[in-house]
Amino acid sequence: xxxxxxxxxxxxxxxxxxxxxxxxxxxxxxPSPDYTRxxxxxxxxxxxxxxxxxxxxxxxxxxEGIGQSETLANLSAMVTAADPYVANVRSGxxxxxVMRLVFELxxxxxxxxxxxxxxxxxxxxxxxxxxxxxxxxxxxxxAPPPEKAVxxxxxxxxxxxxxxxxxxxxxxxxxxGHGGEDPGARGASGxxxxxxxxxxxxxxxxxxxxxxxxRAYPTRDGDYFIPLHHRVNKARGVKADLFxxxxxxxxxxxxxxxxxxxxxxxxxxxxxxxxxxxxxxxDADLIGGINIDVKDQYLKRTLIDLSQTATIxxxxxxxxxxxxxIGEVNTLHKNDVEQAGxxxxxxxxxxxxLVETAFISNPEEEKRLNDxxxxxxxxxxxxxxxKAYFDKHPPAGRTTKVAREM
Ligand SMILES: [Zn+2]
Numbered sequence: 103x104x105x106x107x108x109x110x111x112x113x114x115x116x117x118x119x120x121x122x123x124x125x126x127x128x129x130x131x132x133p134s135p136d137y138t139r140x141x142x143x144x145x146x147x148x149x150x151x152x153x154x155x156x157x158x159x160x161x162x163x164x165x166e167g168i169g170q171s172e173t174l175a176n177l178s179a180m181v182t183a184a185d186p187y188v189a190n191v192r193s194g195x196x197x198x199x200v201m202r203l204v205f206e207l208x209x210x211x212x213x214x215x216x217x218x219x220x221x222x223x224x225x226x227x228x229x230x231x232x233x234x235x236x237x238x239x240x241x242x243x244x245a246p247p248p249e250k251a252v253x254x255x256x257x258x259x260x261x262x263x264x265x266x267x268x269x270x271x272x273x274x275x276x277x278x279g280h281g282g283e284d285p286g287a288r289g290a291s292g293x294x295x296x297x298x299x300x301x302x303x304x305x306x307x308x309x310x311x312x313x314x315x316x317r318a319y320p321t322r323d324g325d326y327f328i329p330l331h332h333r334v335n336k337a338r339g340v341k342a343d344l345f346x347x348x349x350x351x352x353x354x355x356x357x358x359x360x361x362x363x364x365x366x367x368x369x370x371x372x373x374x375x376x377x378x379x380x381x382x383x384x385d386a387d388l389i390g391g392i393n394i395d396v397k398d399q400y401l402k403r404t405l406i407d408l409s410q411t412a413t414i415x416x417x418x419x420x421x422x423x424x425x426x427x428i429g430e431v432n433t434l435h436k437n438d439v440e441q442a443g444x445x446x447x448x449x450x451x452x453x454x455x456l457v458e459t460a461f462i463s464n465p466e467e468e469k470r471l472n473d474x475x476x477x478x479x480x481x482x483x484x485x486x487x488x489k490a491y492f493d494k495h496p497p498a499g500r501t502t503k504v505a506r507e508m
Pocket of ligand 1: 279280286287295349350383
């Protein structure tokens with residue numbers, strides 16, 4: 103009995119001693135059109151609970167074991183007027199050992215609050231993702247991808263003016279690699295892959311939109327993290343005809359250089375280097391941080407799709423055209439298109455490629471990647487490859503060149 107009391111007392115003492123054991127080391131906010139993410143980084147795992155309140159709309163998060171700090175106090179200063187969800191953040195001690203964070207909201211939200219273990223340069227993270235609560239804007243990762251629409255053939259008896267027109271725009275999904283919590287690779291002089299990919303992607307979008315009969319659809323247009331499978335789902339949601347993911351390569355040895363183009367592989371990577379690269383690019387989800395529940399749902403859904411083989415063949419064709427054009431602008435890292443298990447290339451019905459524009463880890467290439475004129479050249483080369491592909495392989499539904507030029 104005395105022993106039990108001693109142990110219980112000791113446990114209580116330890117509990118009290120650890121009441122403020124955790125320390126917030128950083129706080130970040132990433133508002134975006136898709137969702138707003140708030141990340142609280144700490145030196146120890148945090149216990150937390152959350153609930154929402156209405157009139158006015160609020161999200162309350164009780165975090166155990168952290169004290170008031172400058173990091174926490176600065177959170178409200180990070181709220182931008184453009185944030186679609188958050189109006190203000192307050193924090194204060196709710197009861198001994200429990201810090202209460204109150205997010206004052208502009209609109210009802212569907213929150214996802216989850217913890218992440220240390221990964222990459224990050225310590226423990228408490229992630230708060232705020233999605234629109236409306237049915238139309240369901241938790242982005244959970245909405246099943248819409249079925250690809252197949253243009254219906256005209257009934258033989260249909261009047262000519264009711265026949266389907268196959269002059270719809272060719273839609274190219276442009277995927278700027280990384281973003282937000284996930285910086286991607288880092289150059290020797292500090293350039294981040296996520297900023298370079300966005301710049302090249304924006305230039306490519308502009309060029310595609312300027313082409314008659316073509317439109318670009320950016321998977322992201324700002325500095326925020328999008329899970330890999332959601333990039334795929336977004337492209338499928340708009341029924342994109344092609345998917346082009348823009349990246350910048352990195353290697354331990356600074357002399358590694360050149361551009362490469364990749365497609366998905368069904369049966370393992372074409373080289374050890376390609377396998378390594380795909381793993382690094384797929385780690386984006388771990389660095390950026392996704393809710394494990396959502397990830398599981400996604401994995402359950404990712405069954406072998408018979409249309410994948412045909413799509414990969416088209417992806418390889420597209421990749422070869424783009425590789426040829428990029429070869430006019432930069433040294434090629436490898437002379438052939440390579441294949442590996444890139445998660446972002448897994449749309450079963452959209453030819454998809456991943457372009458490693460150059461090595462950000464090579465000081466000379468890092469400099470060029472930051473150069474506006476060079477980014478423009480890269481974008482032009484990718485566009486030329488896409489056009490060459492469309493010329494030879496018009497997507498189903500617009501099989502004649504004449505129709506596409508209408
Ligand atoms: Zn990348």
